[in-house]
Amino acid sequence: MAMATEVPRGVYLAGDRSHQANRLTGALLVVLVAAVLASLAIGASGTSLWSTLWAFLRGEDLSLRDRVVLWDIRLPRTLMGALVGAALAVSGAIMQGLFRNPLADPGLIGVSAGAGFGAIVAIVLGGLLPLALQDVLGYYLVPFAAFLGSWASTIILYRVSTRKGHTSVATMLLAGIALGALTGAISGLLVYIADDAQLRTLTFWGMGSIAGATWSKLLTAAPLMIVAFIAAPFIAKGLNGLALGETAASHMGIAVQRTKNTAILAVAAAVGSAVAVSGGIGFVGIVVPHLLRLAVGPDHRYLLRNSALLGAALLLVADIISRVVIAPAELPIGIIMAVIGGPFFLWILLRRRGILDM
Amino acid sequence: MLRAENITVHFGRRTVLHDVSFDAKPGALTAIVGPNGSGKTTLLKAITGEASHDGQVMLNDRDITSAKPWELAAIRGVLPQATPLAFPFTVSEVVRLGLISGVTADQAAIIPAALSRVGLTDYGARFYQELSGGEQQRVQLARVLAQVWEPISEAGPHWLFLDEPVSALDIAHQLQVMKIARDFANAGGGVVAVMHDLNLTAMFADQIALISDGRIVAQSTPDEILTNDLLSRAYNCAVQVNTPPPSGTYILPQMATMGAH
Ligand SMILES: Nc1ncnc2c1ncn2[C@@H]1O[C@H](COP(=O)(O)OP(=O)(O)OP(=O)(O)O)[C@@H](O)[C@H]1O
Ligand SMILES: [Mg+2]
Numbered sequence: 256m257a258m259a260t261e262v263p264r265g266v267y268l269a270g271d272r273s274h275q276a277n278r279l280t281g282a283l284l285v286v287l288v289a290a291v292l293a294s295l296a297i298g299a300s301g302t303s304l305w306s307t308l309w310a311f312l313r314g315e316d317l318s319l320r321d322r323v324v325l326w327d328i329r330l331p332r333t334l335m336g337a338l339v340g341a342a343l344a345v346s347g348a349i350m351q352g353l354f355r356n357p358l359a360d361p362g363l364i365g366v367s368a369g370a371g372f373g374a375i376v377a378i379v380l381g382g383l384l385p386l387a388l389q390d391v392l393g394y395y396l397v398p399f400a401a402f403l404g405s406w407a408s409t410i411i412l413y414r415v416s417t418r419k420g421h422t423s424v425a426t427m428l429l430a431g432i433a434l435g436a437l438t439g440a441i442s443g444l445l446v447y448i449a450d451d452a453q454l455r456t457l458t459f460w461g462m463g464s465i466a467g468a469t470w471s472k473l474l475t476a477a478p479l480m481i482v483a484f485i486a487a488p489f490i491a492k493g494l495n496g497l498a499l500g501e502t503a504a505s506h507m508g509i510a511v512q513r514t515k516n517t518a519i520l521a522v523a524a525a526v527g528s529a530v531a532v533s534g535g536i537g538f539v540g541i542v543v544p545h546l547l548r549l550a551v552g553p554d555h556r557y558l559l560r561n562s563a564l565l566g567a568a569l570l571l572v573a574d575i576i577s578r579v580v581i582a583p584a585e586l587p588i589g590i591i592m593a594v595i596g597g598p599f600f601l602w603i604l605l606r607r608r609g610i611l612d613m
Numbered sequence: 614m615l616r617a618e619n620i621t622v623h624f625g626r627r628t629v630l631h632d633v634s635f636d637a638k639p640g641a642l643t644a645i646v647g648p649n650g651s652g653k654t655t656l657l658k659a660i661t662g663e664a665s666h667d668g669q670v671m672l673n674d675r676d677i678t679s680a681k682p683w684e685l686a687a688i689r690g691v692l693p694q695a696t697p698l699a700f701p702f703t704v705s706e707v708v709r710l711g712l713i714s715g716v717t718a719d720q721a722a723i724i725p726a727a728l729s730r731v732g733l734t735d736y737g738a739r740f741y742q743e744l745s746g747g748e749q750q751r752v753q754l755a756r757v758l759a760q761v762w763e764p765i766s767e768a769g770p771h772w773l774f775l776d777e778p779v780s781a782l783d784i785a786h787q788l789q790v791m792k793i794a795r796d797f798a799n800a801g802g803g804v805v806a807v808m809h810d811l812n813l814t815a816m817f818a819d820q821i822a823l824i825s826d827g828r829i830v831a832q833s834t835p836d837e838i839l840t841n842d843l844l845s846r847a848y849n850c851a852v853q854v855n856t857p858p859p860s861g862t863y864i865l866p867q868m869a870t871m872g873a874h
């Protein structure tokens with residue numbers, strides 16, 4: 256076959272959106288940095304902390320109060336928001352690639368419910384574990400249990416809804432509802448038998464917010480999320496192949512089973528730990544990847560990293576809104592995301608109807 | 614060399630292929646023909662390692678069951694009878710999915726070259742889902758071509774496995790696609806194609822395997838396979854080779870020339 260001629264540098268192929276995707280990554284980095292700074296500076300504490308933040312960044316000494324607000328409250332909260340947002344958006348993108356459907360969202364199809372179930376079991380029944388094991392797991396017990404819960408529910412969902420490499424979305428959504436109902440029922444039972452201290456933990460946890468972020472919470476949840484972020488680039492090519500179906504993917508040299516296993520573990524780790532610390536914030540996983548696909552295409556090599564950046568920025572912005580909109584009180588961030596995400600989701604359904612096999 | 618020996622495939626309790634042996638040489642276009650449901654796709658799936666089977670398949674002297682997916686992807690591309698696509702990829706991006714799975718992954722220029730080979734030069738920026746069925750089938754062929762762009766390398770001959778590559782195409786594009794397959798074989802690669810159009814098969818194939826009811830009836834040259842007797846038996850339909858009808862219109866691809874009118 257004739258040798259292909261060289262494509263000159265700087266000339267892009269029609270229909271190849273990789274350079275736009277790369278440029279978007281740069282832009283999103285800038286946006287994320289801005290969101291982080293804004294999240295550190297804006298808050299309910301009355302005074303705007305921009306000048307304090309500036310002083311802090313220049314290494315000047317801060318007043319004790321400013322230091323506590325900045326270092327012990329806002330910084331962990333900001334980092335937590337960025338991590339949770341990135342984790343939810345990336346796991347949304349991965350799940351959608353795995354299920355080959357843009358509607359697969361961890362919150363929507365019961366994976367977050369599974370994680371929540373794991374967390375509740377750990378909070379209520381954790382005391383029944385042998386003391387030695389409790390010691391070993393320590394703070395990590397709840398995130399780890401949430402990870403197991405989301406892992407189990409992802410596997411069950413995938414098994415139930417995928418036959419011969421084809422995922423039925425109807426089955427996936429219905430199985431998600433069934434799974435959610437079941438875990439909800441058992442969770443209810445556990446709440447019923449929980450003692451007062453456990454109930455308090457459960458209530459705080461269930462509020463779906465990153466307001467309670469502390470350094471210790473952050474440190475328990477961050478490792479699992481970071482594991483997922485590290486895994487994501489390795490499955491990007493595999494998820495691209497899966498868009499053509501499992502067989503075509505395998506003919507293109509992709510280790511399909513390994514890609515699927517890694518994807519499920521990464522989603523479980525990211526969703527599990529995000530839910531464990533934030534109580535499950537909806538719609539990030541569906542809004543972010545969808546917008547990015549519209550803007551620069553579905554190639555997972557760019558989609559995953561751009562999702563992480565945009566997810567982090569979006570959650571920080573939502574968190575800032577939640578802090579200022581009824582200041583000095585705070586609106587749970589879950590409400591903000593639902594207000595953004597609900598209509599957006601309906602819009603996807605309306606736009607997509609007929610184009611995609613649902 | 615592709616050699617499949619004693620291939621038996623079961624779907625549940627049904628045996629769909631009975632102890633089939635089949636081989637194909639590099640430098641040749643080998644067609645698999647036979648009636649609907651006779652097991653052509655199943656045979657192709659067995660020799661690409663997709664359907665689990667008894668028996669052994671050797672490709673370039675390697676047992677395909679022990680080869681890693683990426684090792685196989687480097688030497689052979691597979692075009693299925695139909696390919697679903699999730700997500701709104703552009704045509705260029707679909708072809709690039711093939712390109713980056715092959716050994717020439719770094720040569721972006723192959724993308725427009727492959728599109729131009731299948732007659733879709735200006736389609737790169739279009740969305741795949743918005744193309745017609747025949748156009749989609751040609752994009753998929755371009756993707757497979759981009760994966761195994763060179764018909765031969767140090768690793769040996771490369772292979773194309775095509776399941777009904779022309780069934781959705783008009784006569785001009787049928788000829789175009791068959792010529793691509795022919796050129797690939799002429800340049801030293803191996804091509805195995807499931808075919809329904811016996812005229813195109815007669816024109817382009819070097820070898821034909823005739824399959825019926827999950828068994829190979831015969832494998833040989835077109836002259837020996839395309840006979841009244843063998844075809845009539847295999848298809849359960851009395852056919853007459855090289856016999857023009859006494860009246861009425863007929864159009865033979867043999868008498869068509871691409872791009873001339
Ligand atoms: N997944 C499956 N499960 C059960 N039976 C199957 C399956 N796939 C194919 N079959 C059966 O195996 C037989 C051979 O099918 P195959 O797809 O190989 O036929 P084919 O020769 O490619 O036909 P066509 O010309 O229609 O493409 C058919 O009877 C079919 O019903
Ligand atoms: Mg077939």
